[in-house]
Amino acid sequence: MKKRLNFLLLVPIILISLALPAMAEKWDMPMGYSATNFHSVTGAEFAQCVTIGTGGELEIVTHPGGSLFKGSEIKRAVQTGQVDIGERLLSAHQNEDPLFGIDSVPFIATSFEASTDLWEAAKPAMNDMMKRQNLHLLYSVPWPPQGLYFKKEVNTVADMQGVKFRSYNSATARIAELAGMDPVQIEAAEISQAFATGVAESMISSGSTGYDRKVWESLTHFYEVDAWLPRNYVFINSQSWDRLDESTRNILDGCASLAAYAGYWRAVHYTQFTLGELARNGMLVQRAGDELTSELKGFGEIMTQEWLEAAGETGRNVIDAYLASQQ
Numbered sequence: 001m002k003k004r005l006n007f008l009l010l011v012p013i014i015l016i017s018l019a020l021p022a023m024a025e026k027w028d029m030p031m032g033y034s035a036t037n038f039h040s041v042t043g044a045e046f047a048q049c050v051t052i053g054t055g056g057e058l059e060i061v062t063h064p065g066g067s068l069f070k071g072s073e074i075k076r077a078v079q080t081g082q083v084d085i086g087e088r089l090l091s092a093h094q095n096e097d098p099l100f101g102i103d104s105v106p107f108i109a110t111s112f113e114a115s116t117d118l119w120e121a122a123k124p125a126m127n128d129m130m131k132r133q134n135l136h137l138l139y140s141v142p143w144p145p146q147g148l149y150f151k152k153e154v155n156t157v158a159d160m161q162g163v164k165f166r167s168y169n170s171a172t173a174r175i176a177e178l179a180g181m182d183p184v185q186i187e188a189a190e191i192s193q194a195f196a197t198g199v200a201e202s203m204i205s206s207g208s209t210g211y212d213r214k215v216w217e218s219l220t221h222f223y224e225v226d227a228w229l230p231r232n233y234v235f236i237n238s239q240s241w242d243r244l245d246e247s248t249r250n251i252l253d254g255c256a257s258l259a260a261y262a263g264y265w266r267a268v269h270y271t272q273f274t275l276g277e278l279a280r281n282g283m284l285v286q287r288a289g290d291e292l293t294s295e296l297k298g299f300g301e302i303m304t305q306e307w308l309e310a311a312g313e314t315g316r317n318v319i320d321a322y323l324a325s326q327q
């Protein structure tokens with residue numbers, strides 16, 4: 001008798017909950033770079049777009065600057081479902097699969113347009129690879145072109161011997177090795193301190209990161225090389241994606257397209273602005289000289305061969321599709 005009574009009490013509760021819309025969800029979105037960095041600003045707009053677009057049914061809250069998970073932990077946190085969504089530097093995972101490093105093969109794609117074409121060529125293989133990693137790829141935004149920062153004038157690779165070099169992925173560490181420098185892997189959030197304390201005294205990065213981290217406080221020279229344009233990517237745990245209904249997925253996709261577009265143009269406009277700011281704050285900003293450039297291109301050839309060997313047929317197909325798009 002008592003059991004039956006309890007069940008009858010539950011019926012109206014079940015009926016009421018059926019009449020209500022699905023429970024609103026909140027997704028935390030860890031991001032590796034500082035809140036003012038253009039990727040983080042774009043990510044915050046993306047999160048707002050989804051929250052507004054779904055009428056609050058899916059609220060996304062960004063956590064920039066490695067505040068929820070450090071840059072190096074973000075992908076794992078999303079893969080294992082500790083969080084539903086996150087953003088990270090794509091090439092940081094090149095040691096797991098060479099395809100992650102497609103954007104950082106020196107001198108393959110050196111302009112914003114070429115970087116877009118390379119990304120389009122890589123996307124089908126990238127989507128498959130990410131699926132195997134329990135991830136759904138949502139959108140990606142490039143960084144401005146990469147150049148070299150030093151504390152002294154550098155005209156040739158010989159001038160780089162023994163310099164302590166901050167790396168951010170395997171490609172940057174390999175360049176250091178080829179140039180006879182000492183690489184030390186440091187997240188962008190920590191580089192101001194690394195330069196101030198002398199743990200590092202050079203790096204390859206964009207004007208954007210030099211500007212964000214005020215590197216003029218420790219470094220003096222920026223050489224424009226346009227070696228490649230690395231990308232950040234935003235990804236969702238596969239189970240989290242699978243359980244969304246179709247209209248929510250459409251909103252996420254729409255907001256992702258807007259974010260990719262806005263982020264791309266921010267990166268374009270930021271390029272000259274940030275180089276101007278480096279100069280305004282006392283750094284010497286100039287193109288790398290001919291000798292240095294040709295030596296770096298030699299490293300590029302070695303690294304292209306190494307990447308192609310590591311990436312096998314999948315990599316070859318991506319490069320072929322990209323080269324065909326450049327005809």
Ligand code: PCA
Pocket residue numbers: 089143144168187188204205206207208209230
């Ligand atoms: N800034 C990031 C990655 C590429 C870039 O331009 C960094 O230095 O960590």
